[in-house]
Amino acid sequence: MDWNEFLEYSISFTYGDLFPTMRYSDNKPYRKQVYTKQEIISVIEEFGFPQDWNRLGDKGLERYIEVQIWNEEIIKRYIL
Template identity: 55%
Template sequence: MYLYHYFDKTIGPFVSLSDLPIDEAKSILDVIKVTKPNSQGAQRHDKYVEYRRNCENIIRSEFAKKGGVINRTSPHYMVIEHSPWLSTWFENSSFIKIPIEEFDIKTISFTYGDSMPTFSPTINDGKEYRKKLYTYDEILKIIEKYGLPQDWNDDGKYGAERYIEAHVWSDETINRYFS
Protein backbone atom coordinates (compact mmCIF):
# COMPACT_ATOMS: atom_id res chain seq x y z
CA MET A 1 0.00 0.00 0.00
CA TYR A 2 1.19 3.49 -0.88
CA LEU A 3 0.26 6.88 0.50
CA TYR A 4 0.09 9.61 -2.14
CA HIS A 5 0.50 13.35 -1.70
CA TYR A 6 -0.63 15.62 -4.55
CA PHE A 7 0.78 19.12 -4.94
CA ASP A 8 1.54 21.98 -7.32
CA LYS A 9 5.09 21.64 -8.70
CA THR A 10 5.60 25.41 -8.51
CA ILE A 11 4.93 25.35 -4.75
CA GLY A 12 6.32 21.98 -3.70
CA PRO A 13 5.12 19.09 -1.56
CA PHE A 14 3.76 19.19 1.97
CA VAL A 15 3.09 22.93 2.01
CA SER A 16 -0.08 23.51 4.02
CA LEU A 17 -2.27 26.49 4.84
CA SER A 18 -2.89 24.79 8.18
CA ASP A 19 0.72 25.39 9.21
CA LEU A 20 0.19 29.16 8.99
CA PRO A 21 -1.60 31.72 11.16
CA ILE A 22 -5.24 32.12 10.04
CA ASP A 23 -4.81 35.60 8.55
CA GLU A 24 -1.76 34.54 6.55
CA ALA A 25 -3.52 31.38 5.34
CA LYS A 26 -6.52 33.44 4.18
CA SER A 27 -4.23 35.89 2.35
CA ILE A 28 -2.49 33.07 0.52
CA LEU A 29 -5.84 31.53 -0.41
CA ASP A 30 -6.90 34.92 -1.83
CA VAL A 31 -3.72 35.01 -3.93
CA ILE A 32 -4.37 31.46 -5.18
CA LYS A 33 -7.86 32.51 -6.28
CA VAL A 34 -6.34 35.22 -8.48
CA THR A 35 -3.12 33.57 -9.69
CA LYS A 36 -4.30 29.96 -10.09
CA PRO A 37 -8.01 30.30 -10.93
CA ASN A 38 -8.25 26.81 -12.44
CA SER A 39 -6.94 25.04 -9.34
CA GLN A 40 -9.13 23.35 -6.74
CA GLY A 41 -7.80 25.76 -4.10
CA ALA A 42 -9.24 28.70 -6.03
CA GLN A 43 -12.71 27.22 -5.56
CA ARG A 44 -12.56 27.38 -1.75
CA HIS A 45 -15.22 29.43 0.03
CA ASP A 46 -14.37 32.38 2.30
CA LYS A 47 -14.69 30.36 5.51
CA TYR A 48 -12.58 27.44 4.27
CA VAL A 49 -9.63 28.12 6.60
CA GLU A 50 -11.91 28.21 9.67
CA TYR A 51 -13.76 25.06 8.56
CA ARG A 52 -10.47 23.26 7.90
CA ARG A 53 -9.15 24.21 11.38
CA ASN A 54 -12.38 23.01 13.00
CA CYS A 55 -12.16 19.71 11.12
CA GLU A 56 -8.53 19.28 12.17
CA ASN A 57 -9.53 19.84 15.80
CA ILE A 58 -12.11 17.06 15.44
CA ILE A 59 -9.78 14.55 13.82
CA ARG A 60 -6.95 15.37 16.26
CA SER A 61 -9.29 14.86 19.21
CA GLU A 62 -10.72 11.62 17.81
CA PHE A 63 -7.25 10.26 17.06
CA ALA A 64 -6.08 11.10 20.60
CA LYS A 65 -9.08 9.16 21.97
CA LYS A 66 -7.90 6.14 19.97
CA GLY A 67 -4.38 6.43 21.40
CA GLY A 68 -2.83 7.87 18.25
CA VAL A 69 0.58 9.50 18.43
CA ILE A 70 0.28 13.20 17.56
CA ASN A 71 3.48 15.16 16.98
CA ARG A 72 2.05 18.00 14.86
CA THR A 73 -0.74 20.53 15.39
CA SER A 74 -2.09 19.82 11.91
CA PRO A 75 -1.46 16.70 9.85
CA HIS A 76 0.27 16.21 6.54
CA TYR A 77 -2.47 15.13 4.14
CA MET A 78 -2.08 12.07 1.95
CA VAL A 79 -4.41 9.47 0.43
CA ILE A 80 -4.35 5.71 0.12
CA GLU A 81 -3.34 4.77 -3.42
CA HIS A 82 -3.65 6.89 -6.57
CA SER A 83 -6.64 9.19 -6.91
CA PRO A 84 -7.28 10.24 -10.53
CA TRP A 85 -9.53 13.08 -9.30
CA LEU A 86 -6.94 14.53 -6.91
CA SER A 87 -4.37 14.49 -9.70
CA THR A 88 -6.48 17.19 -11.43
CA TRP A 89 -6.53 19.62 -8.48
CA PHE A 90 -3.45 21.63 -9.42
CA GLU A 91 -2.47 23.51 -12.57
CA ASN A 92 1.06 22.05 -12.34
CA SER A 93 0.12 18.79 -10.69
CA SER A 94 2.57 16.28 -9.34
CA PHE A 95 2.54 13.63 -6.66
CA ILE A 96 4.77 11.74 -4.29
CA LYS A 97 4.06 8.20 -3.18
CA ILE A 98 5.57 6.64 -0.10
CA PRO A 99 5.12 3.03 1.00
CA ILE A 100 3.06 2.88 4.18
CA GLU A 101 5.78 0.72 5.71
CA GLU A 102 7.97 3.84 5.85
CA PHE A 103 5.65 5.38 8.45
CA ASP A 104 4.97 4.65 12.09
CA ILE A 105 1.31 3.69 11.63
CA LYS A 106 0.54 4.90 15.17
CA THR A 107 1.02 8.44 13.76
CA ILE A 108 -1.55 8.08 10.95
CA SER A 109 -5.32 8.42 11.12
CA PHE A 110 -7.74 7.91 8.25
CA THR A 111 -11.16 8.96 7.04
CA TYR A 112 -13.10 7.08 4.40
CA GLY A 113 -13.37 10.07 2.12
CA ASP A 114 -12.11 13.58 2.68
CA SER A 115 -12.23 14.60 6.34
CA MET A 116 -14.21 17.79 5.65
CA PRO A 117 -17.35 16.10 4.24
CA THR A 118 -16.82 13.12 6.55
CA PHE A 119 -17.32 15.38 9.58
CA SER A 120 -19.60 17.96 7.94
CA PRO A 121 -22.77 18.66 9.91
CA THR A 122 -24.62 19.03 6.59
CA ILE A 123 -23.94 15.48 5.34
CA ASN A 124 -26.21 13.03 7.13
CA ASP A 125 -26.55 10.15 4.71
CA GLY A 126 -26.31 7.40 7.34
CA LYS A 127 -23.23 5.74 5.85
CA GLU A 128 -21.37 3.84 8.55
CA TYR A 129 -18.07 5.63 7.91
CA ARG A 130 -19.57 9.12 8.17
CA LYS A 131 -18.33 11.12 11.20
CA LYS A 132 -15.73 8.43 11.98
CA LEU A 133 -11.97 8.44 12.17
CA TYR A 134 -9.99 5.22 11.78
CA THR A 135 -6.66 3.76 12.80
CA TYR A 136 -4.67 1.77 10.25
CA ASP A 137 -6.11 -1.59 11.33
CA GLU A 138 -9.64 -0.15 11.33
CA ILE A 139 -9.36 1.39 7.85
CA LEU A 140 -8.15 -1.94 6.44
CA LYS A 141 -11.46 -3.49 7.55
CA ILE A 142 -13.44 -0.66 5.96
CA ILE A 143 -11.46 -1.05 2.70
CA GLU A 144 -12.17 -4.78 2.77
CA LYS A 145 -15.87 -4.03 3.12
CA TYR A 146 -16.25 -1.10 0.68
CA GLY A 147 -13.12 -1.04 -1.49
CA LEU A 148 -11.28 2.14 -2.47
CA PRO A 149 -13.66 5.03 -3.21
CA GLN A 150 -11.66 6.08 -6.28
CA ASP A 151 -12.47 2.67 -7.80
CA TRP A 152 -16.25 3.12 -7.52
CA ASN A 153 -16.76 6.88 -7.11
CA ASP A 154 -13.92 8.84 -8.71
CA ASP A 155 -16.45 11.16 -10.35
CA GLY A 156 -18.37 11.79 -7.10
CA LYS A 157 -21.61 10.42 -8.55
CA TYR A 158 -22.32 8.29 -5.47
CA GLY A 159 -21.40 10.73 -2.71
CA ALA A 160 -18.64 12.82 -1.23
CA GLU A 161 -16.13 10.02 -0.74
CA ARG A 162 -13.67 9.85 -3.64
CA TYR A 163 -10.54 8.62 -1.81
CA ILE A 164 -9.37 7.61 1.64
CA GLU A 165 -7.63 10.49 3.38
CA ALA A 166 -4.58 9.76 5.52
CA HIS A 167 -3.56 12.23 8.22
CA VAL A 168 0.13 11.97 9.05
CA TRP A 169 0.68 13.44 12.52
CA SER A 170 4.48 13.33 12.40
CA ASP A 171 7.27 14.93 10.37
CA GLU A 172 9.62 11.97 10.76
CA THR A 173 9.03 10.14 7.46
CA ILE A 174 8.23 13.31 5.54
CA ASN A 175 11.54 14.87 6.66
CA ARG A 176 13.49 11.78 5.62
CA TYR A 177 12.17 12.27 2.11
CA PHE A 178 12.08 16.06 1.87
CA SER A 179 14.43 17.77 4.30
Protein backbone atom coordinates in the same frame (compact mmCIF):
# COMPACT_ATOMS: atom_id res chain seq x y z
CA MET B 1 5.79 6.82 1.27
CA ASP B 2 5.66 3.26 2.36
CA TRP B 3 2.75 2.19 4.57
CA ASN B 4 5.20 0.21 6.71
CA GLU B 5 7.13 3.35 7.71
CA PHE B 6 4.25 4.33 9.97
CA LEU B 7 3.47 3.05 13.41
CA GLU B 8 -0.22 2.61 14.23
CA TYR B 9 -0.39 5.83 16.26
CA SER B 10 1.49 8.00 13.74
CA ILE B 11 -1.05 7.89 10.91
CA SER B 12 -4.83 8.10 10.55
CA PHE B 13 -7.35 7.84 7.73
CA THR B 14 -10.78 9.03 6.68
CA TYR B 15 -12.88 7.30 4.07
CA GLY B 16 -13.22 10.37 1.87
CA ASP B 17 -12.05 13.93 2.38
CA LEU B 18 -11.72 14.73 6.09
CA PHE B 19 -13.91 17.83 6.28
CA PRO B 20 -17.01 16.74 4.36
CA THR B 21 -16.75 13.23 5.80
CA MET B 22 -16.85 14.60 9.34
CA ARG B 23 -19.65 17.10 8.64
CA TYR B 24 -22.03 15.25 6.33
CA SER B 25 -24.76 13.08 7.85
CA ASP B 26 -26.31 10.41 5.66
CA ASN B 27 -26.10 7.43 8.04
CA LYS B 28 -23.28 5.74 6.11
CA PRO B 29 -21.30 3.81 8.72
CA TYR B 30 -17.92 5.28 7.72
CA ARG B 31 -19.01 8.92 8.20
CA LYS B 32 -17.68 10.96 11.13
CA GLN B 33 -14.93 8.41 11.75
CA VAL B 34 -11.15 8.57 11.84
CA TYR B 35 -9.45 5.19 11.39
CA THR B 36 -6.17 3.56 12.36
CA LYS B 37 -4.17 1.48 9.88
CA GLN B 38 -5.89 -1.73 10.93
CA GLU B 39 -9.34 -0.17 10.97
CA ILE B 40 -9.08 1.31 7.45
CA ILE B 41 -8.21 -2.14 6.12
CA SER B 42 -11.55 -3.42 7.44
CA VAL B 43 -13.40 -0.45 5.90
CA ILE B 44 -11.76 -1.11 2.51
CA GLU B 45 -12.62 -4.81 2.75
CA GLU B 46 -16.27 -3.91 3.39
CA PHE B 47 -16.78 -0.97 0.99
CA GLY B 48 -13.87 -1.20 -1.47
CA PHE B 49 -11.71 1.70 -2.61
CA PRO B 50 -13.92 4.74 -3.21
CA GLN B 51 -12.01 5.69 -6.35
CA ASP B 52 -13.09 2.34 -7.83
CA TRP B 53 -16.83 2.80 -7.27
CA ASN B 54 -17.31 6.58 -7.17
CA ARG B 55 -16.14 8.03 -10.46
CA LEU B 56 -16.33 11.73 -11.30
CA GLY B 57 -19.91 12.63 -12.04
CA ASP B 58 -21.31 10.09 -9.61
CA LYS B 59 -22.91 11.24 -6.39
CA GLY B 60 -20.94 10.92 -3.18
CA LEU B 61 -18.22 12.56 -1.14
CA GLU B 62 -15.88 9.59 -1.33
CA ARG B 63 -13.35 10.11 -4.10
CA TYR B 64 -10.34 8.79 -2.19
CA ILE B 65 -9.10 7.76 1.24
CA GLU B 66 -7.41 10.68 3.00
CA VAL B 67 -4.32 10.13 5.12
CA GLN B 68 -3.27 12.27 8.07
CA ILE B 69 0.39 11.87 9.03
CA TRP B 70 1.31 12.68 12.62
CA ASN B 71 5.07 12.05 12.46
CA GLU B 72 7.16 14.95 11.21
CA GLU B 73 10.34 12.87 11.12
CA ILE B 74 8.92 10.69 8.36
CA ILE B 75 7.63 13.72 6.45
CA LYS B 76 11.04 15.41 6.62
CA ARG B 77 12.57 12.50 4.67
CA TYR B 78 10.46 13.48 1.65
CA ILE B 79 10.96 17.24 1.68
CA LEU B 80 13.38 18.37 -1.01
